Amino acid sequence: MSIPPPPGPPQPDPAQGPSPAPDPYGPPPQGPQPYGPPPQGQQPYGQQPYGQPYGHPYGSPYQGWGQGYSPYARPKSVNGLAVASLVLGVLCCFPAVGLVLGVIALVQIKKKEQSGKALAIAGSILSSLGLALWVTALATGGFSKAWEGFKEGATEGTAFSVVKGQCFDAPGESLEGLTYDVDEVPCAGEHEGEVFGEFKMTGAGFPGDGAVSDAADEKCYPLQDAYVMDTWSLPDDVDVYYFGPTRQSWRLGDREVTCIFGNTDESGTLTGSLRADATTLDPDQIALLKSLNAMDTVLWEEPEDYPEDDLPGYRDWSRDVHDRLDEQIKALRAHAWSADADKPVAALVKDMEKARTEWAKASAAAAADDVDTFYTHYDKGYSYVDGSSTVTARKALGLATKRPSYDEDPGEGGGDSGSGELNV
Incomplete structure (x- = not known):
């Protein structure tokens, strides 16, 4: 009777010589494995014969990633033009540029599969609204008003404004020199200056301090006669001064020269308003003063x-x-x-x-x-x-x-004209 072979893989025929070594990367052996000693001619479990490459008895220890498969999800990049469009739309400084960037961003997002579509849409909408506001402002003159407001804001802190009929005290010791601010006070009490008129100079470039002084001498005195029609009422110690633009304020559009009454004594003051015009005189007084002043003009x-x-x-x-x-x-x-x-x-x-x-x-x-x-x-x-x-x-x-007393030609100043050159 024949003896069946032991369970497991078929045994090699001794007459055919030793069998080739198993492929270390091949599939693991099939079927149940014996627990007893290996048959004659086999190596113990887990050992390889000398000269054979080492391999895992059950093949490769892990399976590699397949082609086209990513081990994790990579986030999409945000389109930079979409962000720029939103920023310009919010600031409303360059609405046309913001609108163009928003449109370009939407095209790029679609082609490159980027994120930021919501940003581009929001930027385009805000830029469109800003552009509409700019067009409306230009059509209605609102832009020019805004520019004037900007210039006023730019000069704030270095300039001030005084108006006809206003009385004030200057922070300096006199009305001459450079002044940057004044304090308005009631004309009924003591004060250092009283504004009686103003006029504007012209020209692109600053004409110089001398030209400003000459213009004040020429134009302030006629304004004086209009503010104080009763020229006899002016005290002897009252002189004419002015506030004029500086080189710096001229660049910001300041052209105004303000004509002022002040005391000839640097430490002196004025008391009460000197105004004597149509706002303070009755019809009879105005009629007489007009005739007398007309004669004074031709006599001078x-x-x-x-x-x-x-x-x-x-x-x-x-x-x-x-x-x-x-x-x-x-x-x-x-x-x-x-x-x-x-x-x-x-x-x-x-x-x-x-x-x-x-x-x-x-x-x-x-x-x-x-x-x-x-x-x-x-x-x-x-x-x-x-x-x-x-x-x-x-x-x-x-x-x-x-x-x-008429000691000097009024056109020559009747004294030293003040030179409080400042932006008003």
């Missing part, structure tokens, strides 16, 4: 040379004085005066009529090259100016009666 236009050197000039000027007197006589007669002022004004008109005759004769003498005769009528024509009839008419109307 007298030629600079002596009559001996410029008789033709004095001839023309005398004719102008005559014509101005004729105009003001008619104006005073046409006004309906109150009972208290009627007679004093009528007496003044008579003196003006006499003076008109003298100025006509003075003009004729100058035309005839008769200097001596010219001087005779010149003196008689001037006799009515600030004469007794003028004082009486002023007193009847409640105006100042103290005659002012």
Whole structure:
């Protein structure tokens, strides 16, 4: 009888020689494994014959990742243009750029499968709204108003504004020099300055401090006569100063020169408002002061040379004085005066009529090259100016009666003009 082979893999035939070594990376042996000693010619379990490569008895210890499989999920990148579009949309500074970036971002996100679609959409919407606001502002002039507001904000802290009729104290010891701020105070009490007018200069580049001073001398004095029509009421210790633009404030668009009354004494002050114009005077006072000031204006236009050197000039000027007197006589007669002022004004008109005759004769003498005769009528024509009839008419109307002194040409300043150059 034959003996069956032991369980397990088939045994090699001894006549065929030893069997090849098992593949260490092949599949593990199939079927149950014996627990007894191995058959003759087999190596003990877990050992390999010398010269054979070492391998795991059950093949590869783990299975490698398959092709195309990722061991973990990689996050999508955020599109940078989408972020930029949102930022510009929120800031509303460059809405057109934000809108363009948002559109480009949406195209890139779709092609590159990036994230940030919501950011791009939000940025595009906000940029569109901002662009619409800009267009509306430009169409309605809102942009120019915003620019003016920006300039005002840019000068804040280095500039201040004072207005006509305002009284103030300056932080410095005087109204001359550089000033950056003032403190508004009531005009009824003591104060260092009172604003009586302002005007604006022109030009692209800063003309220099000297040009600003010359412009103030030229234009502040006519504004003074409009603010204080009763020029006799100005105290002797009052002078004209100004606040003007600096080189720095000029670059920001400042062109305003402010004309100011101040005390000639650096340590002195003013008390009470000096204003005497249509806001403080009655109709009778205004009518008289207009005529008197009109005559003062033409009298200040007298030629600079002596009559001996410029008789033709004095001839023309005398004719102008005559014509101005004729105009003001008619104006005073046409006004309906109150009972208290009627007679004093009528007496003044008579003196003006006499003076008109003298100025006509003075003009004729100058035309005839008769200097001596010219001087005779010149003196008689001037006799009515600030004469007794003028004082009486002023007193009847409640105006100042103290005659002012005319030591200097008002166009030359009547004293040192202040140079408080600052941005206002």
